[in-house]
Amino acid sequence: MMVTVKINGKEYSKDVEPRTLLATFIRDDIGLTGTHIGCDTTNCGACTVLMDGRAVKSCTVLAAQADGHELETIENEADKELSMVKESFIEENGLQCGFCTPGMIMTSLYMLRKNKNPSEDYIKNSLAGNLCRCTGYVSIINSIKNANEKINGKKAVVK
Amino acid sequence: MFPDKFEYYAPKSIEEAAKFLDGHEDAKVLAGGQSLIPLLKLRFTSVPEIVDIGRIKGLDSIVFQGSAVEIGPMVRTSEIGENSSIRKKFPVLSEAAGHIADPLVRNMGTIGGDICHGDPANDFPAVMLALDAEFEISSSRGKRTVKAEDFFVDTFATALEPGEILTGIKIQDTGSSGRYMKYKKYAGDFSILGIAVNLLMDGKKVKKAGIGLTNCGATAIKAKDAEKFMNGKDLSDENIEKAAELIVKACDFMDDDNGSVKFKEKLLKNLFVKAVKGIGGVPK
Structure with missing residues (x-):
């Protein structure tokens, strides 16, 4: 079946099997390998992308479900806010091995767009669907606070 | 991991979906897919056809009418949790929504899917029972209404007959409150x-x-x-x-x-x- 999606502003059309998952569609059919597949069981969130602005786990979405929708992935260099989140992760050492990072960054972008005045609790709760097995999350949370200052121009409220 | 092969069908109306389900008894309705897709990927189950109701207009609305609210089955769990009128009138529903899986799953997962899956560990069914919700069920034979207390039959088994789709959830606002x-x-x-x-x-x-x-x-x-x-x-x-x-x-x-x-x-x-x-x- 034909699946047509807009990814990072560019339209792609591919003929795929109905059982193709969005994560493999993005990686194997389109060739954008920045989106990672971690657990492949809807737990880790490494495959997080934005679909019509909402963060979803692309390993648990059919490419067919995304047909006609707009996606944003870690590769979107035109998105200034996304670049700010990336910089923040570098500045605050929000990664070690980097495998979970594409998902972490997409979820961070989503949560900061949704809430312009985030509390630390909000940041933690919003990260519930993303696992990192290296950092222990403190540096990730610091990265998101840093990103919030860059994007929303405010410090995150502690508690 | 990939699901086993299936045919994918995305009807544009409830009538179309019902007609398709009539001739395909083993077809499975797909809402958000946050329960079904993991099961298919792990090959706990496989289905010959999938009917994606995500492209039917009007199934994703929350409408307050008189003293009742009608919630479409395709309303995402995150929308249930964030809707300010639901939070005010049915706090038990909002609170449950916030407990389901994680924010990313809630952005895809739907209230209808959570209910129809029939998993005893899903959170919305208990809320439906506490709020005495009524379900509108559609098929090519027409529409019928089933009370929440008659809906949940057994593990992964509900009152839905072959060919039927949950098309609406109705809850009366009595001025009650809950947790x-x-x-x-x-x-x-x-x-x-x-x-x-x-x-x-x-x-x-x-x-x-x-x-x-x-x-x-x-x-x-x-x-x-x-x-x-x-x-x-x-x-x-x-x-x-x-x-x-x-x-x-x-x-x-x-x-x-x-x-x-x-x-x-x-x-x-x-x-x-x-x-x-x-x-x-x-x-x-």
Whole structure:
């Protein structure tokens, strides 16, 4: 079946099997390998992308479900806010091995767009669907606070 | 991991979907896919055809009409949790939404899918039972209404017959208020158990109690005896304790990885007391 999606502003059309998952569609059919597949069981969130602005786990979405929708992935260099989140992760050492990072960054972008005045609790709760097995999350949370200052121009409220 | 092969069909109307389901008895309806897709990927199940109802217009709206709200089955769990009118009128529903899986799953997962999946550990069924929701079910044979208490039959089994689709959820706003309490092992996990308590008060006395239980048996359970007992009574410690006893009696617990029967009984009683007293926060 034909699946047509807009990814990072560019339209792609591919003929795929109905059982193709969005994560493999993005990686194997389109060739954008920045989106990672971690657990492949809807737990880790490494495959997080934005679909019509909402963060979803692309390993648990059919490419067919995304047909006609707009996606944003870690590769979107035109998105200034996304670049700010990336910089923040570098500045605050929000990664070690980097495998979970594409998902972490997409979820961070989503949560900061949704809430312009985030509390630390909000940041933690919003990260519930993303696992990192290296950092222990403190540096990730610091990265998101840093990103919030860059994007929303405010410090995150502690508690 | 890939699901087994299937045909994909995305109808544009309920009529189209119903017509397709008529000729394809083993076809499975796909809503958000946050339960179905993992099952397909793990090959716990496979289906010949998938009917994606995500492209049918009008199934994703929340409409307040008179004293009732009608919620479409394709409304995402995150929207249920964030809708300010639902938060005001049906706090038990909002609170449960916030406990389901994680924010990313909630952005895809739908209320209709959560209900129709029939998993005893899903959280919305208990809330539906506590709020005495009614389900509008459509097929090529027309429409029928099923009460939530008649809907949940067994594990992964509901009152939906072959060819039928849940097309609407109706809840009456009676001015009641409630809490949903859930105990889980870690963030994003299924319930060890959960309880939805919804009370309509008349002064200090309970006018109408609604109690639904998550993961306390083969399917979601409505604690009818406890509800009946609470109606007309005040919320004294003694009455709450008696109601808690009746709730535990309605359960069909088993010793398993989540704990012993004794542990679960004690946990459920504690969650019930916390829900009734409105004390926030489940133990972490």
